[in-house]
Amino acid sequence: MADQDDEEIVALEQVEFSDDEDDGMDYGMIEEEDDYDDEDEEEDLDKALASLRNENMATGVTTKTVRPVTHVRPSVVDDFIRNFLIKVGMTRSLDCFNTEWYELQAKGKLSEEDVGVVPDIYLRNQALDEQVKALRQQLTKMEDITAKAQGTWDTFRKERDFHRMHHKRVVQEKKKLVLDIKRLKNHYAGYEPTLNELRNKYEMAMKEKMLMRLERDRMASRVEGLEAQLKSLEAAPKEPPKEKRAKKKPAGSIIPVDAVTNPFIEQEFDTPQAERFQLNKTFRGHQNPVSALAWHPKKPILATVSDDQTWKLWSVPSGDLIMSGEGHKDWLSGVDFHPDGTHLATSSGDNTVKLWSFQTASCSATFQDHTQVVWDTAFHYTGDFLVSGSMDHTAKMFDISTKKCRQTFRGHVDSVNSICFQPFTNNICTASGDKTVSLWDIRSGLCIQTFYGHMNSCNHCSFNVKGDTIASCDSDGIVKLWDVRMVAERMTLQKGQHPINKCEFDRSGNVLAAASDDGTVKVFNLEQDTCTELRGHEDAVQSVMFDHNGKYLISGGSDCTFRIWNA
Secondary structure, three states, X not given: OHHHHHHOEOOOOOOOOOXXXXXXXXXXXXXXXXXXXXXXXXXXXXXXXXXXXXXXXXXXXXXXXXXXXXXXXOOEHHHHHHHHHHHHOOHHHHHHHHHHHHHHHHHOOOOOOOOOEOOOXXXXXXXXXXXXXXXXXXXXXXXXXXHHHHHHHHHHHHHHXXXXXXXXXXXXXXXXXXXXXXXXXXXXXXXXXXXXXXXHHHHHHHHHHHHHHHHHHHHHHHHHHHXXXXXXXXXXXXXXXXXXXXXXXXOOOOOOOXXXXXXXXXXXXXXXXXXXXXXXXXXXXXXXXXXXXXXXXXXXXXXXXXXXXXXXXXXXXOOOEXXXXXXXXXXXXXXXXXXXXXXXXXXXXXXXXXXXXXOOOXXXXXXXXXXXXXXXXXXXXXXXXXXXXXXXXXXXXXXXXXOEEEEEEEOOOXXXXXXXXXXXXXXXEEEEOOOEEEEEEOOOOEEEEEEEOOOOOEEEEEEOXXXXXXXXXXXXXXXXXXXXXXXXXXXXXXOOOOOXXXXXXXXXXXXXXXXXXXXXXXXXXXXXXXXXXXXXXXXXXXEEEEOOOOOEEEEEEOOOOEXXXXX
16 A cells, blocks of 8 residues: 555645735734643544545545655746856856846847746757757658659650750761762762753754744645645636625635734834823723723724723824724623724623624624633734633634634633734734743644743733833732743833733833732833832723823723823
């Protein structure tokens, strides 16, 4: 029981009382009693304790012995210093310390760390243990981060090695390709003189072939003529009656074989002063846009065709209406006068070409051989043939005497937008939507030469009066000049990005007028390399041309008007 009592200890609260404490009570002295006996008190106490133990043993209750426990509280820093100074008897230092300590504490210059308790070895060990635990946790986190970083670094290193090897392989292949290119260039340089020589030989052979073909055709026609004369002389037939002669169908016009000298080659004309051109008159003669113009070969008469399905003849410069024609079922796109001025040819969106006679004031022939829209038409210098270009990718030549199609020119892979004859020759020039300009021989129906250089659809082409230069325009707003004899490009003219619809030379060949979609007429002086813009139309300009004397410039536009410009 004694051991059990020693082990079971209960701590009691320690209360300190001070004699100097004033609690407001009145204390007095108590007299001792003489009859108080300490021995009786001890005996009674022993008996009470013994009876209490007996009761506890009978009831099974164990009495715990309560022992006081002392807790040592660490002293604060200032108390520690004060106790030390008091212990060693340093009273003056103690006064100085108290004065300075309370002064700093009142000013708030002492932090909680400075005025805290004086750490003993146990507190210091506990702080170090907590610090060690925190450092171990950080170490564990850093180890995890390091492991992840190591894995990422390994992945990046593998990718780096892979890309480095791939780069080295690409560099090796590049060096090999560069070396192969150099070898191919050297190899090609060795063959280039041979290729140039073969190209020159091919061009010479083609020219000789064409000349031989022309000479053959010329000799064949002469032989046929001589044979016909010989047969006629041998047979000497009688003149048939007039009735039979009237019923006989015409055999068709003969294409001239011998070349005709161009009368304008040796002539020189004055260059008009394009920079002085000004608007003279404006005529609103159609209800829809004016699409094309033509000048009478002998008289100051202008022909206009429009989208309103009519053509009209006007007197220039007065602007009086002379004649008007209707008959097409759709808009009109092209017009040209017969070299004698007796007929007018018009092309239309109804897939036909009509021939109008001024003598009868009616349509004398309708050509319906095209399967799609007919864009342009032009007469041969003899007046016996009429050519046209269509959206069906072909150009056709019609015989005026037989009113039939004589030849079809095939080769373009897009619409034939413009067609014209080289002056006083049997060659026609076509401008197509396939970005090319081509020359054709009407006798053989073959393409003589094709000019490449446009990057968009070619809208129009025309010759100068000497027939040695072709002007062509496209939808990019570019005009190109081609040398027919050298088969090469002479010049490129560009003024804006709007499409150029038509371009025409003046009679001197030194001034070129272009109808632009931006509502202006651009006049290029080829000698001085200048450009003048004539403004007046309210919409796109569709056509433009000079008169035969170079005095007037006529333009027709989508604003349903045609305008006359002069210097």
